């Protein structure tokens with residue numbers, strides 16, 4: 001007798017989202033670290049309200065390009081350094097942040 005299992009972890013509400021830290025100036029700061037071929041703490045979805053100012057900081061032990069989809073913003077990072085993308089989150093949706101050259105997902109930005 002076969003036992004069919006549904007997909008794990010799927011729900012109508014989607015994955016829970018983390019709230020970024022708020023800097024003293026009100027900027028929502030998202031920090032992502034990529035080292036040893038993996039994202040520290042795993043790929044997290046960060047939720048921010050529409051109209052907020054977001055600073056996405058990515059530290060990496062490899063040189064690559066950080067790309068925020070949807071907003072189509074990108075910034076190069078050198079090995080062992082970090083780079084920041086600052087944006088006004090005025091476009092609602094869920095957008096992938098990726099190490100562009102490797103095609104590795106770093107995080108998701110949920111605006112709305």
Ligand SMILES: [Cu+2]
Pocket residue numbers: 067068069098100
């Ligand atoms: Cu990309």
